[in-house]
Amino acid sequence: MSVKKFVVGCFDDEKVLFPAVSKVRKAGYKIHDVYTPFPVHGLDHAMGLRETSLHTAGFIYGLTGTTTAVTFMSWVFTKDWPVNIGGKPHFALPAWIPITFELTVLMAAVGMVLTFCYICQLAPFIKKHHFHLRATDDLFVMVIECTDKTNEEDLKNFLAGAGAKEINVQVAETDWWIGRYDKEQQLYKQPSVA
């Protein structure tokens, strides 16, 4: 929950964006984020982001599914209510493989998607500040956070030199809030510059 000031530079080509990202980082500016219309491979590394551990979470969810299925079915058929099914063993592990597999996949998938939505703050009715509407169309929008020491004009010129086609300054809420996209809304009535 914080309102900050940003200088926003929009690029129309990822070939210009990549060197611009490294220039901006070398110059010591803090890139808040780069919004792109599609996944640009290598951009996360260029920005110095660490690898995501989402897949590790998925693995753990999967294992949870496996153990849940096996322990539950063995408990049901050996302890809770052992049914004689054609004289076959109560502990019928081979017959449980299909359900165990399905539950593994189900838990891994559902768990991962929920985790993904949670860490990216994605859900219906969530609204966020969008720095440029064409960030989901054809612009690569680099958002640089202003600190006390940042000279806005210098930064603007710097971005223009790096190839940005459109540059502006925005004061924006960085967090999400419950809102509608058909209305102009802010989290706070009168945003104050931090």
Add this chain to the structure above:
Amino acid sequence: MSLIKYESPIREPLVDGHKTYHDVTEDICHTIEAKPTRLWYIGFGISVALLMFGVYSVYREVTYGIGQWNVNRTIGWGWDITNFVWWVGIGHAGTLISAILLLFRQGWRTGVNRAAEAMTIFAVMCAGQFPIFHMGRVWMAFFTLPYPNTRGPLWPNFNSPLMWDVFAISTYFTVSLLFWYSGLIPDLATVRDRAKTKLRKHLYGIASFGWTGSTKHWQRHESLSLVLAGLSTPLVLSVHTIVSFDFATSIVPGWHTTIFPPYFVAGAIFSGFAMVQTLMLILRKVMNLDQYITLGHIEAMNKVIVLTGSIVGCAYLTELFMAWYSMVPYEQEHFFKYRIAGPYGWSYWLMMTCNVISPQLFWFKKLRRNIAFTFIMSIVVNIGMWFERFVIIVTSVYRDYLPSSWSIYYRPSIWEIGFYMGTFGLFFTCFFLFAKYFPVIAIAEIKHVLKTTGETYKNDMEGLEKMSDEQFYELTHHDHHDSSVKVAQH
């Protein structure tokens, strides 16, 4: 450049024409923003009418019982389970395209995966209706779920293939839905951000979950897609394997064979791709998407059809061979007297013609790239695959070990047919709504491959191809990303 030839002699461009990123957005989103055409209303109307007839048929079945259908002893699984297996099979192509082809890095999947995944979800929805209503007392359907109940608790039988089916189909539906929707979120955000009307902004705002396109989010999104693809790949194979277990684990001649799982999976992919062809050919015509769903895409899918059709053909012949080779009199009687001959012999030969013989025409490149022929073929294959399930179910059970319990000739009642027609209604109602209100092609994925394929890429690379090895080395031994800028400037 002599070292590497950038223009592939084999691979066709995935997107035709000189497209910018904005053109892609425009081409795919304009149908969402325009008023539906007359054709759309007519198609939608017919689908809803079919759906209504289906609802009435199901109402009759629920009110008066399974007696509304002509299923009998020993044909307890008539049209109903035939339709179930048929729809589940169709539901396999979508996830196959989006998952297995993603893992195999098949670029052409980007043009067709979104609509194919939607098709999967709707087909599985249709499939699910049949076993549920086949229970007769449909209000007891929740008994299949393992929840602590007041009947003991009496748990469902986890050793039963029918129970496995409950888990397999519901897992498949859930995972396909999550996979499809997580891919849709960025594209729905694209629609939201270019929406002009308030209602559209609001609704797509809800649907797109507040997606911004942040690099970190994309990174996680990519990881999510990859893992979901990895999970869906064995899932697709497991689902139809488990459906085949419904038959293969029983001791009925014609069902009790170990070849069933691979044979069913191949058949599912076969019929699924045929349905994808049917829908894609209509979509690209109606929505002017022929630059995204190119002849190359159609040909690629036809290659899959001829491959899987041949696998299915091998399986049919193997079944016959094994019946003879096993020396089991019941198997032999069943296959050679009651399946390829006898009162239902016509259905066997219809299946053979549609599934095995006619797809072989796709060995000819000219026919693989012929749109009209592909369209007819896709329907022929789906008829053939419906008859495959009919043959497996009806001809296996109408005459069993005891001649005194042999069935009379089985014909479906109008309400059985109505139920089937109703699922067509459901399927196409959903598909028409999808085609109108959702991006039918994965916009972000197309943009992602746009610069590595097609005319734009070729133009960029022309300079490189003319370069000498020394120049190329000088250009590329610096930082990779800087070099790409120089290439563009070159």
